[in-house]
Amino acid sequence: MTEPTTSPRTAPVVVRTREELAELRPSAGRTALVPTMGALHSGHRGLIAAARGRADSVVVSIFVNPLQFGPNEDYDRYPRTLDSDLAVCAEEGVDVVFAPDVETMYPGPQTVTVHPGEMGAVLEGEFRPGFCEGVLTVVSKLFNLIRPDIAFFGQKDAQQLAVIRRMTRDLCMPITIVGVPTVRDADGLATSSRNVYLGPQERRSALALSRALLAGADASVTGPVGILSAARAVLKEAVTATPPVVVDYLALVDPETFTDVSADHRGEAVLVVAAWVGETRLIDNVPLTL
Ligand SMILES: Nc1ncnc2c1ncn2[C@@H]1O[C@H](COP(=O)(O)OP(=O)(O)OP(=O)(O)O)[C@@H](O)[C@H]1O
Ligand SMILES: CC(C)(CO)[C@@H](O)C(=O)[O-]
Numbered sequence: 308m309t310e311p312t313t314s315p316r317t318a319p320v321v322v323r324t325r326e327e328l329a330e331l332r333p334s335a336g337r338t339a340l341v342p343t344m345g346a347l348h349s350g351h352r353g354l355i356a357a358a359r360g361r362a363d364s365v366v367v368s369i370f371v372n373p374l375q376f377g378p379n380e381d382y383d384r385y386p387r388t389l390d391s392d393l394a395v396c397a398e399e400g401v402d403v404v405f406a407p408d409v410e411t412m413y414p415g416p417q418t419v420t421v422h423p424g425e426m427g428a429v430l431e432g433e434f435r436p437g438f439c440e441g442v443l444t445v446v447s448k449l450f451n452l453i454r455p456d457i458a459f460f461g462q463k464d465a466q467q468l469a470v471i472r473r474m475t476r477d478l479c480m481p482i483t484i485v486g487v488p489t490v491r492d493a494d495g496l497a498t499s500s501r502n503v504y505l506g507p508q509e510r511r512s513a514l515a516l517s518r519a520l521l522a523g524a525d526a527s528v529t530g531p532v533g534i535l536s537a538a539r540a541v542l543k544e545a546v547t548a549t550p551p552v553v554v555d556y557l558a559l560v561d562p563e564t565f566t567d568v569s570a571d572h573r574g575e576a577v578l579v580v581a582a583w584v585g586e587t588r589l590i591d592n593v594p595l596t597l
């Protein structure tokens with residue numbers, strides 16, 4: 308008989324209501340929050356691993372937030388896999404899973420929301436109007452309900468991370484925001500809950516996103532114009548792939564403001580891309596130092 312190589316961890320406490328959360332709060336100590344929409348994968352595991360050791364309790368929230376989805380987006384078909392998510396949380400040593408229903412998070416009409424300002428109108432905000440506002444509003448609610456000392460977000464969603472950092476600064480929220488590097492599969496595709504939508508051919512086409520970012524990164528000594536043209540060349544080929552890659556945007560932006568950097572920019576920048584493969588919209592980015 309083979310002995311288990313790792314000791315099983317205790318299953319997390321699952322809470323669904325504000326009252327249950329409030330009961331746990333006094334004994335939680337310093338609290339780390341990892342907000343998610345579930346369908347947990349290696350990217351989420353990376354966030355949880357980063358959170359462990361930074362706090363007494365790690366809370367993972369699982370909530371598919373209707374407010375950040377547009378009317379023609381994938382809210383209804385978004386993967387919901389609570390049982391396997393709980394198993395992942397147990398393996399990763401999560402203490403508490405907060406999995407509220409929509410009524411708990413939105414008990415009435417949402418008349419007051421958190422507006423992201425100009426940063427929320429560009430790139431993701433242009434192609435997903437209301438997305439950043441929906442994210443900031445639900446993240447504020449999660450912060451108020453869970454009252455974390457520190458919260459972890461993925462750099463894969465770089466603009467989301469930037470607007471959340473800006474919100475906590477502008478609204479004086481006493482929470483440290485930590486960005487965690489993007490986790491990729493062996494073929495380079497950033498892990499994402501939406502990757503389950505991709506068929507094998509679509510997945511092959513989708514690799515053009517990470518290849519374009521890599522081409523841009525390889526050209527970083529040539530400056531912004533060279534970076535963008537190297538990345539664009541890869542995406543141009545992918546437009547004629549089967550199935551084709553349909554690009555929403557490719558941009559080289561300031562990591563804090565998400566405005567385009569100038570042609571002579573030096574210092575930090577993020578090369579960001581968003582594109583459709585079939586019915587699936589994917590985003591990815593790479594941080595660069597020019
Ligand atoms: N590959 C990844 N590497 C690092 N962090 C990630 C990765 N994928 C997701 N995250 C982070 O996990 C958190 C929860 O994200 P979410 O549950 O929306 O997963 P997702 O895979 O980004 O989903 P989607 O496919 O809907 O974009 C966010 O902070 C997100 O940036
Ligand atoms: C931060 C978040 C949990 C808010 O719904 C979501 O946008 C996500 O999973 O990245």
Ligand code: BAL
Nearest residue numbers: 344375376438464467
């Ligand atoms: N991963 C960010 C959440 C969203 O795309 O709606």
